[in-house]
Amino acid sequence: MLKAEDILEGSRKAEAQKAGARMIRLIEDNDPSAFELLKQLYPHTGEAFIIGITGSPGVGKSTLIDALITEFRKLALKVAVIAVDPSSPVSGGAILGDRLRMQRHATDTGVFIRSMASRGQKGGLSRATKDAVVVLSAMGYDIIIIETVGAGQAEFDIASLAHSVGIVSIPGTGDGIQAVKAGILETGDIFIVNKCDKPDADAACHELVMMLGMRNLSETRWKPVVLKTIAQNGTGVDKLVQSFLSHLNFMKKNGLIDRKKKKLDRLYFQSLLKDLTLEKILVFMNNSTDFKEMLKKIESGSMDPLSAAELMVNNLITFE
């Protein structure tokens, strides 16, 4: 049986890393005991700096995170990574290959890397990811890096989990309109043009700077930075780490970090409300005689699924 106290030691003791890992497994498997444990862990969270890394497949997110870990470790900061990869919609299985690029950190006790399958959740990140962040934060990691599935265009979710969002792109992939229409310009705090040894790197940076410059930003808001890196050999990654830390300092100075944390709490609360309500109602409905009757009516053709669902929900929930 897992105990919250064991998990709390996670970033310091090898034994406790195991407890944290098992805890995340319970979360993924939707085990009822996970919720109680999360409640106990939550008061111990809040210290970690949470960084989101997103971008299209193949831009080098995992390799970049590998290099980020190295740089953060030089500063003696403890790092946890959650790398999300998609589940197959057909088999439900998944190949989680992100940590392949980070394996040199596998035996560093100050580093914890965890792959997660998206398990059918939309937007690339699931509530399980948020719950896992709670665990890692309680374990005492200074930096938590979340790598999203490389979907690129549908990942606003990351902004509801991270304090600072890095968006990775590479030179020579279409015009900047791609970036604008995706809406990711508003989500990103730091824009990374990776694989900068490829041609057109400067052009890609200029384009990003220009697009970002077109936004109206007040003095009190963080001005997004554009940086060039070659993750493969670590070029520019020290600057990237400094940029993430300056963003954190900026937010601290302006009181933005507290506001952001409150916002993330609110979003967590809302997503929990949605999930818990839905679970409870679905269990209740699936067991009710109404449900079976409605199902019979739908099957026999005497009622359509839309009217049946409407009637059942209206019968069940009335707000006075």
Add this chain to the structure above:
Amino acid sequence: METKNKIRVLIAKPGLDGHDKGAKIVALALRDAGYEVIYSGLHQTLDQIMQTAIQEAVDVIGLSIMSGAHLPICEKLINMMKEQGLFDVYLTVGGVIPHQDIPRLKEMGVAEVFPGGTSFEGITTGMNKLFK
């Protein structure tokens, strides 16, 4: 709910042999059978494999070995798993494994052996059997 009871497998290649096509194909076959496969790549030390298995909270460690060193590698890893208290994690091994070595491997605690030539079906059936 969809999120229930997924089996997590670590596929790793210990040591120096540089041939991972087989391991990758097995990873794909397992994904298609509904497993979540953590693929950790080539040239893994046993320490790396252990730490990865712990952090990823896997149910199975699947080694791919073509170097002929399957006996000492499996023996060492099984001892490490015991030391770390991973009693509920299965170890399976595939690759170039002579048939006469299979009884020895099973004796030391390897749950399943998939020598070269085993079909995907053979692998997934063998894996599924562990979780019946």
